[in-house]
Amino acid sequence: MLIKRPRGWELPESAATPERVWLSRRSLMLGGAGLIGAAALPRLARAQAGDPTVDLYPAARNDGFVLDRPVTEESIAANYNNFYEFGSSKRVAAAAQALPTRPWTVVVDGMVEQERTLAIDDLIRAMTLEERLYRLRCVETWAMAVPWTGFPLADLVAMARPLSSARYVRFETFTNPDVASGQRQSWYPWPYVEGVTIEEATNELAFLVTGIYGKPLANQFGAPLRLALPWKYGFKSIKSIVRVTFTDERPVSFWEELAPQEYGFWANVNPDVPHRRWSQAREKMLGTDEEFPTQLFNGYGEWVAGLYAGLEDEPLYM
Numbered sequence: 477m478l479i480k481r482p483r484g485w486e487l488p489e490s491a492a493t494p495e496r497v498w499l500s501r502r503s504l505m506l507g508g509a510g511l512i513g514a515a516a517l518p519r520l521a522r523a524q525a526g527d528p529t530v531d532l533y534p535a536a537r538n539d540g541f542v543l544d545r546p547v548t549e550e551s552i553a554a555n556y557n558n559f560y561e562f563g564s565s566k567r568v569a570a571a572a573q574a575l576p577t578r579p580w581t582v583v584v585d586g587m588v589e590q591e592r593t594l595a596i597d598d599l600i601r602a603m604t605l606e607e608r609l610y611r612l613r614c615v616e617t618w619a620m621a622v623p624w625t626g627f628p629l630a631d632l633v634a635m636a637r638p639l640s641s642a643r644y645v646r647f648e649t650f651t652n653p654d655v656a657s658g659q660r661q662s663w664y665p666w667p668y669v670e671g672v673t674i675e676e677a678t679n680e681l682a683f684l685v686t687g688i689y690g691k692p693l694a695n696q697f698g699a700p701l702r703l704a705l706p707w708k709y710g711f712k713s714i715k716s717i718v719r720v721t722f723t724d725e726r727p728v729s730f731w732e733e734l735a736p737q738e739y740g741f742w743a744n745v746n747p748d749v750p751h752r753r754w755s756q757a758r759e760k761m762l763g764t765d766e767e768f769p770t771q772l773f774n775g776y777g778e779w780v781a782g783l784y785a786g787l788e789d790e791p792l793y794m
């Protein structure tokens with residue numbers, strides 16, 4: 477007998493609970509407590525307060541990045557996450573608290589002058605943290621506007637001293653199926669992997685994130701280190717990074733490996749190129765009824781459009 481198990485990425489859009497429905501259900505069921513269980517809340521606050529870098533927050537805001545819409549409420553952003561290591565639901569915040577984020581090391585390897593393993597707190601303290609207001613646009617058409625804290629990815633590239641032969645930067649997330657139940661689902665190609673070109677990595681917008689809302693990152697956002705690439709669909713913004721590899725081979729990302737006909741390497745936001753399941757023409761801000769027309773490069777073209785000159789034959793928008 478053929479048993480067909482529906483997988484998260486195969487769900488038709490119509491099968492997903494509309495966000496408005498679950499948001500109102502959430503406020504009915506949980507009042508102000510949000511979707512993190514009541515017991516997890518003090519645990520989360522304790523974890524953030526006990527973070528060894530907590531003294532660095534809030535960092536000075538870089539006013540070069542402004543929003544055209546209000547910042548998403550923290551309790552909303554913190555309770556609607558994509559973090560497949562902890563399951564395919566958006567309500568992974570409580571489960572994600574089980575991930576130990578100290579000790580944590582980041583391996584920098586591949587085509588670099590010298591490979592090394594960095595303790596996360598040494599890395600964070602070696603960088604100058606700043607706050608940036610960025611929008612994040614998920615390919616599922618929801619969006620948020622948040623104050624990330626972190627440092628330019630370009631600063632890590634400079635620290636790594638890549639060889640001139642390196643053309644791409646590949647990122648890898650932790651592997652820990654003992655705490656991350658999603659990683660026990662063997663049909664996914666764990667670990668989560670993402671990649672960008674060196675030119676993209678050194679673009680001013682590419683940002684390595686260590687905090688959000690003026691505090692160290694909570695686990696569900698990808699503590700202790702995640703990427704923010706606001707001109708690309710959110711799946712490129714890989715969470716909980718343990719390895720950064722400089723290479724001359726284009727990395728095959730988690731989603732590309734799973735469904736290459738739906739998810740590509742470039743994944744630049746474009747309202748005119750629909751995904752198989754989602755028109756990309758409009759986007760809905762998390763926690764509000766507000767919808768906005770999607771903008772090319774998510775509105776960040778002034779920073780990044782030049783990166784793609786001469787690459788018109790590439791599938792730049794999937």
Ligand code: MTE
Pocket residue numbers: 556557558559560561612613614615649668696697698709710711712713714715716
């Ligand atoms: N990184 C890892 N390791 N695992 C994931 O499942 N999901 C991606 C991205 N980074 C994901 C990940 C997707 S699809 C999106 S839209 C963003 O994280 C969501 O980030 P947020 O939960 O902080 O809003």
